[in-house]
Amino acid sequence: GDSVTQMEGPVTLSEEAFLTINCTYTATGYPSLFWYVQYPGEGLQLLLKATKADDKGSNKGFEATYRKETTSFHLEKGSVQVSDSAVYFCALSDHGKLIFGQGTTLQVKP
């Protein structure tokens, strides 16, 4: 079945560092891809999405490009802030439901 694999965390960075969180997927079709973020004590929030190959989703300085050839959807941000500390989930749509990766914890230190 379809699946999503994320890089293991936690990822610890200093403020203003460059962020990459890797995400690869396995799917039989051409799913939509999502990044969600979860802050402590809260539910998941949509960060960005891409619905077809070569689409770039972007929001709040984060971006990710749908790469069909490498089946990847890596999350990047040029300069992280302490407020970006959270758990990040990559997900794909599969027949009406979402398949989530295991989540990657990001900790940004001042």
Added chain:
Amino acid sequence: DAGVIQSPRHEVTEMGQEVTLRCKPISGHDYLFWYRQTMMRGLELLIYFNNNVPIDDSGMPEDRFSAKMPNASFSTLKIQPSEPRDSAVYFCASRSGDSNQPQHFGDGTRLSIL
């Protein structure tokens, strides 16, 4: 607009008791999802509804778990009897339209079974 509303936010009860978790989806959303989140297993989809009808309950762990959606604005997830291994954060999410649209999550219910 109000988001997805879950209640209670926290529940502590003893094993063997019945637990009922509640969810009010965003008005107009026709899909509703129940998830469970634990450190060991991550985020698991338990069941989802479309237009109040259960579509896929393959993630429901066992017969002790049941979910209902009597109308478009309310759903319950019930555990009877509860066990300590049911301790987790339970999330409800809703969505409008096709699977390209995002799901909107509630803030979850943190359940502790003693």
